[in-house]
Amino acid sequence: MVETIYGCKWSLTVYQLLANGIKRPGEMVRSVEGLTTKVLNECLRKNVAFGIIERIAYNEIPPRVEYVVTPFGRKFIRILDDLDKLQKEIEFDR
Template identity: 40%
Template sequence: MLNQKFKCGLEAALAVLSGKWKPLVLFHLAHEVHRYGELKRAIGSVSDKVLIQQLKELQQDGVVERTDYGEIPPRVEYALTCFGDSLARALAPLCQWGERHTEQIENIVHNREKPQSARQ
């Protein structure tokens, strides 16, 4: 899409955040620089293929920087750029909201996972 015009700021933010794991990558990198394995362990059940793809997209978008130290064994670190840090700070209130409502959200997710007949 050339000359993309967004209808609102949320649409623009979601263009960068699209992807299930990107907000979690931002969350973890907002606290410290991570090597790939550390980041994967911190996030949890993401596959290597998906995490690598999402990290590449975040790099292309200028949110994450990748530093390859050219060592053997390989040492690569991921960190937020200034742009990425500003996005991570914008997500902080959403994290706080999630923490305040964790129990209610767990119930919502649990109810979603029930078979349709058991919900009624």
Template identity: 65%
Template sequence: MINKDKKIERIIGPAQSARMVETIVGCKWSLTVYQLLAQGVNRPGEMVRVTEGLSTKVLNQCLKRNIEFGLLEKLSYPEIPPRVEYTITDLGYKLLSILDSLTQLQEEINKSK
């Protein structure tokens, strides 16, 4: 029996986190940056040197976007010449686990075709 008196509210998706995932996945280089960080490459100059096709300008935009979302942390050292390193935050690791789940889902979708 259906209760006609009870109203069900519309579910609204998680707008900010969905935008974050869309932005990071939509960025051509974000996932590569995470791979580099996981391999211990945490300085921007080194990232550009070891990644074919990645420019300093694009890398800086990518890093800035990830910092704004709270996924990466920038560490600046008071040295001459200046030294900057990036690390993945706890929130960034949570996003990576979500992205791993999305990758597994895509693999299952590909298998079912």
């Protein structure tokens, strides 16, 4: 799971968008240059399957979908942040 998520450059971007309050897919695509709807949907699907984020569909017209980080996802993202810090320390020490 860690390899799949950490290896996907867009997952980390999605976590940052969610942390900044951007929860809707269309808004995510508009916020990040180079991010396509297809790639975003694939990334979101993987993260939902792993339980890192949750998809919330509202029964409205037009349909509205939002994504939020789950409690497990908050823990997981903290671990990824720690891995990033460790990687930077390793690179700095070389």
